[in-house]
Amino acid sequence: xxxxxxxxxxxxxxxxxxxxxxxxxxxxxxxxxxxxxxxxxxxxxxxxxxxxxxxxxxxxxxxxxxxxxxxxxxxxxxxxxxxxxxxxxxxxxxxxxxxxxxxxxxxxxxxxxxxxxxxxxxxxxxxxxxxxxxxxxxxxxxxxxxxxxxxxxxxxxxxxxxxxxxxxxxxxxxxxxxxxxxxxxxxxxxxxxxxxxxxxxxxxxxxxxxxxxxxxxxxxxxxxxxxxxxxxxxxxxxxxxxxxxxxxxxxxxxxxxxxxxxxxxxxxxxxxxxxxxxxxxxxxxxxxxxxxxxxxxxxxxxxxxxxxxxxxxxxxxxxxxxxxxxxxxxxxxxxxxxxxxxxxxxxxxxxxxxxxxxxxxxxxxxxxxxxxxxxxxxxxxxxxxxxxxxxxxxxxxxxxxxxxxxxxxxxxxxxxxxxxxxxxxxxxxxxxxxxxxxxxxxxxxxxxxxxxxxxxxxxxxxxxxxxxxxxxxxxxxxxxxxxxxxxxxxxxxxxxxxxxxxxxxxxxxxxxxxxxxxxxxxxxxxxxxxxxxxxxxxxxxxxxxxxxxxxxxxxxxxxxxxxxxxxxxxxxxxxxxxxxxxxxxxxxxxxxxxxxxxxxxxxxxxxxxxxxxxxxxxxxxxxxxxxxxxxxxxxxxxxxxxxxxxxxxxxxxxxxxxxxxxxxxxxxxxxxxxxxxxxxxxxxxxxxxxxxxxxxxxxxxxxxxxxxxxxxxxxxxxxxxxxxxxxxxxxxxxxxxxxxxxxxxxxxxxxx
Numbered sequence: 001x002x003x004x005x006x007x008x009x010x011x012x013x014x015x016x017x018x019x020x021x022x023x024x025x026x027x028x029x030x031x032x033x034x035x036x037x038x039x040x041x042x043x044x045x046x047x048x049x050x051x052x053x054x055x056x057x058x059x060x061x062x063x064x065x066x067x068x069x070x071x072x073x074x075x076x077x078x079x080x081x082x083x084x085x086x087x088x089x090x091x092x093x094x095x096x097x098x099x100x101x102x103x104x105x106x107x108x109x110x111x112x113x114x115x116x117x118x119x120x121x122x123x124x125x126x127x128x129x130x131x132x133x134x135x136x137x138x139x140x141x142x143x144x145x146x147x148x149x150x151x152x153x154x155x156x157x158x159x160x161x162x163x164x165x166x167x168x169x170x171x172x173x174x175x176x177x178x179x180x181x182x183x184x185x186x187x188x189x190x191x192x193x194x195x196x197x198x199x200x201x202x203x204x205x206x207x208x209x210x211x212x213x214x215x216x217x218x219x220x221x222x223x224x225x226x227x228x229x230x231x232x233x234x235x236x237x238x239x240x241x242x243x244x245x246x247x248x249x250x251x252x253x254x255x256x257x258x259x260x261x262x263x264x265x266x267x268x269x270x271x272x273x274x275x276x277x278x279x280x281x282x283x284x285x286x287x288x289x290x291x292x293x294x295x296x297x298x299x300x301x302x303x304x305x306x307x308x309x310x311x312x313x314x315x316x317x318x319x320x321x322x323x324x325x326x327x328x329x330x331x332x333x334x335x336x337x338x339x340x341x342x343x344x345x346x347x348x349x350x351x352x353x354x355x356x357x358x359x360x361x362x363x364x365x366x367x368x369x370x371x372x373x374x375x376x377x378x379x380x381x382x383x384x385x386x387x388x389x390x391x392x393x394x395x396x397x398x399x400x401x402x403x404x405x406x407x408x409x410x411x412x413x414x415x416x417x418x419x420x421x422x423x424x425x426x427x428x429x430x431x432x433x434x435x436x437x438x439x440x441x442x443x444x445x446x447x448x449x450x451x452x453x454x455x456x457x458x459x460x461x462x463x464x465x466x467x468x469x470x471x472x473x474x475x476x477x478x479x480x481x482x483x484x485x486x487x488x489x490x491x492x493x494x495x496x497x498x499x500x501x502x503x504x505x506x507x508x509x510x511x512x513x514x515x516x517x518x519x520x521x522x523x524x525x526x527x528x529x530x531x532x533x534x535x536x537x538x539x540x541x542x543x544x545x546x547x548x549x550x551x552x553x554x555x556x557x558x559x560x561x562x563x564x565x566x567x568x569x570x571x572x573x574x575x576x577x578x579x580x581x582x583x584x585x586x587x588x589x590x591x592x593x594x595x596x597x598x599x600x601x602x603x604x605x606x607x608x609x610x611x612x613x614x615x616x617x618x619x620x621x622x623x624x625x626x627x628x629x630x631x632x633x634x635x636x637x638x639x640x641x642x643x644x645x646x647x648x649x650x651x652x653x654x655x656x657x658x659x660x661x662x663x664x665x666x667x668x669x670x671x672x673x674x675x676x677x678x679x680x681x682x683x684x685x686x687x688x689x690x691x692x693x694x695x696x697x698x699x700x701x702x703x704x705x706x707x708x709x710x711x712x713x714x715x716x717x718x719x720x721x722x723x724x725x726x727x728x729x730x731x732x733x734x735x736x737x738x739x740x741x742x743x744x745x746x747x748x749x750x751x752x
Contacts, residue, residue, distance in 0.1 A: 003650060003662045003714065005639060006727040009269060013101040015731050016283040018591060018740035020097040023110075027057070027161045027311045027599075028589040029742050031099050031106050033130075035123045036297035036342075037061055038228060039308025040083075040130060042106060042121065044091055047156045051090040054110065055157060056083040056121070056132065058197075059310035061301050062230045064374055065170040065189040074374040076168050077304065077316035080187065080195050080228060081150040082157075083132065087143045089114030099740065101290050104265040115139020123294075124257070125264035129227045129243055136220040145224045147199055149174040149187050164598060166314035182241055188232050198240035199226035202249050223249065268293055272335040273639040274615060275728040277632075279735035280746070281581060281611060287592045287739055288330065288608035295327075295601065298341035301375050303327040306599035313598025319372045320379070320387040321443035322519060326559065326602035328394050329528070329609040332401045333616060335642040340398045347395065348411055350377040354388060355418065357381050362425050367418035383441040383452060385426065386462040389419040393462075393528060396469060400644040403667035405477075413473050417483070420466040423459070424486065434495040437463070442507045444519035453508030457497055461525035461532070467491050468531070497525055497532065504545025513545075516554025520563035523549070527567045530619035539571055546571070550580075558587035558594050558603040565610035569628035570617065577614055578630040581607065590742045616651070618643035622702060623673040625651050625661055639726045645669035650726055659722045661715040668709035674702050675715070683718040 023044040024030045030043035040056045057079075064075040089112030097108040105122035117140050120133045136143050150158075151172045170189040177184045181200055188194040202223045227243045229236040247257055269289065276282050295307035305315040305323055318324055324343070331340045347354070354367040357380050369388035370379035381387075395412050398404075423437070430436045437459050439452035467487040474481045498506040506512045507522045525532035526542045533542040546567050550556070565580035584607055588594055594603040615638050617624040623643045629636060636653040643649055646667035652660040658676050665671060677684040678701040686693040686705065693713055694706035705713050716722060738746060 003660075003724045003726065005273070006725045007270075007273060007639075009266070010102045012275075012728050013269065013286060015279075015736045016286045016739075017101055017737055018099040018287065019737035020741035021094045022741055023054070023091050023093070023095055024097070024591070024741065025160075027309070028593060028595060029591050029740070030057075030309075031097055031740070032291075032294065032309050032591065032593075033099070033104065033106055033121060033123045034059075034294035034308045035125055035128070036293065036295060036300045037308065038123050038128045038130060039294065039310075040121070040123065041309045041311070042097075045157055045160055047160075050154060050156050052087045052112070053157070054085040054087070054091065054119075056085070056130070057309075057311070058082050058130075058226075058228060059306075059308040060128075060195065060228045060230060061304065061308050062375065063195045063228070065168070065193055066191055067168055072372075074317060074372070074376075074378060075193075076374065077306070077310055077313075078168075078170060078189070079150045079310050081148050081185070081197065082153060083130075083199075083224070083226060084146050084148060084157075085117070085119070085132070085134065085143065086146060087112050087114070087117055088140050097740070099290075101286065102265065102269070103262050104290065104294070105261075112140060115141075117143055122258070122261060125261045127243060127247075128229075129225055129247065131258070132224040132226075134222055134224075138220075141220045143220075145201070145222070147183065147185055147197060147226070149176075149185050149197075151187075161312050164312045164314050167312060167316065167598075179241075182244060184237060184240070186232050186237070192232065194232040196229045196232055196236045196240050197226065198229075198237070198244055199224060200244055223254070225249075265293070268336075272333075272641050273726065274611070274637070274641070276611070276615075276636050277634065277729055278578075279732050280585065280738050282729075282731075283735075283738045284585070284588070284592055284604070285608050285611050288605055289334065289336075291592070291601075292331065292334075292336065292339055292605065292608075296339055296342045298338040299345070300342050302343045302346045303601060304375075305601060307601045309593070309599065311599060315372075315598050315600065317372055317374050318377075320369050320391060321371050321384055321521075322559065323600060323602045325390050325394050325528075326562070326606040326609075329602075329606050330612060332397045333609070333612040333618075333641050333643070335640055335648065337398060337402055337642070340394070343391075343394060344398055344407065344411065346375065346377065347391070347415065351411075351415060353377045354415065358422055362422060365418060366422035366425065367415060368422050381422070383450075384443060385422060385440055386459045389416070389423075389462040389466050390524075392416045392419055393465065397644075401642050401646065403646040403669060408473060409477055413470070413477060413479070416466060416473070417470055417481075420463065420470060420487075421483075423463045423466070424490070427490070430495070432495075433493070435490060435493045436495050436509075439510075440508075442511075442519075443521045445507050445511070445513075445517050445521065446515075451511065453510040455495055455498055455509035456521075457505055457508060458521040458524055460494065460497055461529055464491065464494060464525075465529045465531050499541065503548045504541055513549060513552065516552045516556060517549060518555045518557040518560050520549070520560070520567065523563070523567055527563065527570050530570065533571055534620065542567070542571055543573070557596060558584055559600070559606060561587070562603055562606035562610050565607070566613045569610065569613035572628055574614060574628035574630040574633075577610065577628050578632075581610055584610075590739060592739050612641065616641050616643065616649060618645070618647075621645075621670065621672060623647065623649065623663070623671070625649070625673060625675040626653050626658055627674070629653060635729055637726060637729060645671065647671060652722060652726065654722075657717070659717055659720055660724065662712060663705070663707070663715075664712035665707040665709055668707070670704070671707050672698070672702050672704040674700075677715055677717060678703055680717055684715055685718050686713055686715050688713045 373379035
């Protein structure tokens, strides 16, 4: 059976475009654009003195400012100012603002009390330049674009999203100049730090409008091109000038420039595809795919807590006891491994710093990572020992989904080994003859009380996973590591995960879960490590723990529900996973961002992984097809999702059962999968390319198929009439364009 895709990508993604009918008035509901380095959040303000302004709040991820004091005072992200489209009249309604996902640009028609402004904005996919194109009628011909350094932003706008007194803002000296029609704004923080912004305006006489669906050119047509450089030197200024000067602003030139931007995104989206019968969650998922590529790229910095969309926050950096790990969690199954390279590159670049983060006595063989840092990963290990090991689990996934042996040999194996050696220095033999860990923090449990516990679940599970993985990796690499005997001994003698007979997994040896706990650190063995929950006894224990945890309402956050959804999915509880995802939607902002005291980008991104986990999972050397489909989902489809072992999987689910699976091997690894087709009364058929399929069925009803590198097989229900087409599920019309402007009534089922 031939598998063919029937996906009209522009039409499919347009049903998920974010849409505003009234102006967004906060970061929480702003329209966002970005290219992994430079970003802008676009919104307005309700104060009568600023109702004529549409803000483009700028961010560049590598612009940081140093603080004096202890090692914990790492260089932090700082706000860098904004462009303001200042109109003659007040913004009126109904306006229309759209984030066109397929083309990764914002388009708007904005009526005012004086006229109308038509607008298009994007940040180029492959150059650090923002483009804002506008056209006005006669009433708004006085509209203008102005740049404001952060200190010069109107206080009404600067404080619109609140002031976080924990946020460090340096003293900023601002210098503005104009040279050869390019305006420069240099913001200096001292110590040679700061940023350089450069922009230039082109009128309709010098630039042609773009073709196709783009806004028409009128006599008030203008284009603003802007770039931001990290640094305040003459070279930074020259680099900014060069970025702007190399853009050909003739009609053909700018059309070609924008075409290369669009081509990048048009190549990006089709790497994989999912469609589900819940339009809210389907839209949410695809906006996260847009957000991922707007927030990081393979050759850029790792994602921090806010991505390139800076605003008021107490967390202006990287946090490693959950945030970074969860931010990258959807890239693997989504077959977007190139985005995961930004994390891998950071680990490669700062390996020496990771060694320096541990006490000097341990640096000969160990490495670690504290709770938070800047991009240099300078974060001495304190009371959270396992953060680097968890980060190495992300690295392991990058390896397992790509089967890149160079990554395993050159980075993953030696760095994971060092992270486990740190634990080995801390292990103690107890009176029971077992190996125990001293008191440590279980992330987020009793944080303000600084609670510590012996044998924390977080650390025991990471240590066990690390030893198992090192043994597996050393065998694959054919390394006769002298520590193999010690790793085996640890696995044999390590104290079991602490369990409360009634409440389930404990926080650690000293604490059961007795009050609200927003983190799933006491369930890490179940998810994401997948080293517990496999037997019926462990599964029952995990379910009991999960439900007790979520019932403790005191401190749950959005990411609590992403974790709960993925845990439920790992346990095969599809209906429960869906309930947790629907609960998450009440935490998500109208533009799919998430914020507590400040932005924490990992929560919606981890929500995308939870949706993936309902459709496809791969762990324990098994590929699980539709492992946690909710009962109300009678159909679902995905194409080219990736699994461990380097497989691309496509599948169709109809009328409450799997109809079709296509699996392609990219690395020639063993292929073993779990599917309801193995239980079908009608039986199933396996077809392989140009050969008789070689397969067998194991006692657990898993199907093992022999596939060489580049080979594929198709499995389908006997007697199936499916034609092998991968196509979107028919959408519910009233649920188109769910996100964007604030539409709270939709959460409660009020029909459109």
